Amino acid sequence: MTVDEQTSTPQHSFSDGGLKRLLIDGRLVDATSGRTFESLNPATGELLAHVSEGDATDIDLAVAAARRAFDDGRWSQMKPFDRQTILSRFADLVDERHDEIARLDTLDMGMPLTRTMGNRRRAVGMMRFYAGLTTALRGDTIENSIPGDYLTYTLKEPVGVVGAIIPWNNPHIAFIWKVGAALAAGCTVVLKPAEEASLTALLLGELLLEAGVPDGVVNVVPGVGEIAGAALASHLDVDKIAFTGSTSTGQAILRASAGNLKRVTLELGGKSPNIVFADADLDQAVPGAALAAFGNSGQVCSAGTRLFVERSIYEDFMHRVAEFAQGLNVGNGLSDGVQLGPVVSKTQLDRVVKYFDIGRDEGATVLVGGERLVAGELSKGYFVAPTIFTDVRDDMRVASEEIFGPVVSAIVFDDAEDLVRRANATSFGLGSGVWTQNVAKAHRFAKAIRAGSVWVNCYNLMDPAVPFGGYKMSGYGREGGLEQLDEFLETKAVWIKTS
Ligand code: NAI
Numbered sequence: 388m389t390v391d392e393q394t395s396t397p398q399h400s401f402s403d404g405g406l407k408r409l410l411i412d413g414r415l416v417d418a419t420s421g422r423t424f425e426s427l428n429p430a431t432g433e434l435l436a437h438v439s440e441g442d443a444t445d446i447d448l449a450v451a452a453a454r455r456a457f458d459d460g461r462w463s464q465m466k467p468f469d470r471q472t473i474l475s476r477f478a479d480l481v482d483e484r485h486d487e488i489a490r491l492d493t494l495d496m497g498m499p500l501t502r503t504m505g506n507r508r509r510a511v512g513m514m515r516f517y518a519g520l521t522t523a524l525r526g527d528t529i530e531n532s533i534p535g536d537y538l539t540y541t542l543k544e545p546v547g548v549v550g551a552i553i554p555w556n557n558p559h560i561a562f563i564w565k566v567g568a569a570l571a572a573g574c575t576v577v578l579k580p581a582e583e584a585s586l587t588a589l590l591l592g593e594l595l596l597e598a599g600v601p602d603g604v605v606n607v608v609p610g611v612g613e614i615a616g617a618a619l620a621s622h623l624d625v626d627k628i629a630f631t632g633s634t635s636t637g638q639a640i641l642r643a644s645a646g647n648l649k650r651v652t653l654e655l656g657g658k659s660p661n662i663v664f665a666d667a668d669l670d671q672a673v674p675g676a677a678l679a680a681f682g683n684s685g686q687v688c689s690a691g692t693r694l695f696v697e698r699s700i701y702e703d704f705m706h707r708v709a710e711f712a713q714g715l716n717v718g719n720g721l722s723d724g725v726q727l728g729p730v731v732s733k734t735q736l737d738r739v740v741k742y743f744d745i746g747r748d749e750g751a752t753v754l755v756g757g758e759r760l761v762a763g764e765l766s767k768g769y770f771v772a773p774t775i776f777t778d779v780r781d782d783m784r785v786a787s788e789e790i791f792g793p794v795v796s797a798i799v800f801d802d803a804e805d806l807v808r809r810a811n812a813t814s815f816g817l818g819s820g821v822w823t824q825n826v827a828k829a830h831r832f833a834k835a836i837r838a839g840s841v842w843v844n845c846y847n848l849m850d851p852a853v854p855f856g857g858y859k860m861s862g863y864g865r866e867g868g869l870e871q872l873d874e875f876l877e878t879k880a881v882w883i884k885t886s
């Protein structure tokens with residue numbers, strides 16, 4: 388049976404409470420175990436769907452399908468023009484269906500509709516970028532110094548079967564970010580979405596088939612991280628894992644990958660410094676600093692959660708950020724005017740609330756927020772007030788650990804040179820921000836900060852053509868940009884004696 392035969396209409400709803408099944412080898416199938424899990428709306432606690440729960444057996448089936456699809460060349464040997472045509476068609480489908488995709492992410496993980504819908508340009512743009520890259524793959528011809536006549540050149544070849552493991556904080560973007568690049572390189576994929584938000588991954592998997600991606604090239608297997616994710620990470624027939632998520636899970640994946648030394652790229656957590664100098668344009672820096680930390684309810688790996696503010700403006704600046712934070716409209720992401728949705732799950736709620744206690748116990752002051760929001764309808768969901776800690780010292784846990792909620796730790800500074808040391812005194816290195824109108828200072832800090840991205844007088848901007856990734860324990864490898872493509876390619880050197 389094909390996907391179309393199994394679904395009543397092409398526009399079937401992914402949030403009707405029904406069963407959403409695994410996508411393996413071009414078919415929608417039940418989990419071998421018959422098990423399912425529930426997908427809930429974090430704004431209301433309502434059931435959205437039952438999702439088939441894949442385990443190691445289903446991962447085996449999906450990897451076998453991806454292996455066959457890779458080895459017989461149905462995708463990797465297809466002419467770049469034809470792969471590009473299919474991926475462009477997929478980009479068009481993402482564009483046409485984006486309202487539905489965005490709404491599904493909002494229901495599934497809580498991000499406000501304005502924000503999920505606002506991702507249209509990024510989602511479509513990324514997919515078009517990758518479609519373009521399919522016809523841009525190339526090796527080099529290299530001069531060598533070997534006595535005699537030898538021609539040397541490189542071939543770029545897809546790395547093989549890719550296991551993609553993605554988180555829940557921006558589901559459809561995370562899917563396209565990984566799958567788009569893997570497909571452009573000619574790889575085949577088994578993707579495991581996060582258990583908190585699997586629905587758009589299944590929808591996008593179907594849209595790939597509709598666009599003409601052959602069966603087995605992309606397989607989507609929802610399931611529990613420690614079971615399905617771990618099975619993928621340790622699978623001996625998977626050539627590469629592309630992972631986004633927590634640093635500790637990244638470490639587990641790296642350990643699990645050792646069996647066949649599969650390639651691994653890791654996009655992990657952060658505790659990114661956002662530095663505001665007294666000479667900044669404060670009218671921009673106030674909302675900039677607030678949204679760097681509170682956007683998507685703080686569930687952003689590169690969130691600017693260590694806010695360093697120069698002493699001469701500190702009091703006034705923090706007062707203004709606090710006012711801005713209190714003006715943010717927190718609620719159900721489907722409602723008009725909502726700027727911050729719930730956090731994704733009860734687990735994340737408990738984690739964030741625990742950090743309110745940790746910060747207070749350490750001696751930090753709660754300037755605003757510091758509590759769960761339970762007024763009226765909010766009591767049904769996992770809502771947290773945007774929270775600012777002041778009187779924070781560099782060594783406090785709220786200044787060094789990733790909280791992944793709408794929480795910012797404000798730290799005062801006097802000495803701009805010592806500031807570099809303090810900003811870099813973290814095991815992470817993902818994002819960073821600098822707010823100043825002094826060009827020389829901006830460049831000096833952009834160079835001195837040990838992080839994969841530096842935003843000057845802006846924060847968290849992303850573009851398909853610009854590489855993104857971590858230093859230190861924020862992971863390795865880059866997503867976006869031409870750099871990402873190389874993460875899915877092997878380089879083969881060819882030597883030919885020509886006389
Ligand atoms: P996680 O890192 O455990 O989950 C991310 C993905 O990895 C999910 O698909 C999950 O099912 C999978 N996974 C979990 N354990 C695995 C294993 N042993 N082997 C293979 N795959 C596995 O993150 P989680 O539990 O959702 O959130 C915990 C914390 O992680 C958050 O509070 C936040 O600090 C951080 N996080 C960071 C993200 C980022 O974008 N850097 C995204 C999500 C979470």
Ligand code: MG
Pocket residue numbers: 612636
């Ligand atoms: Mg986890």
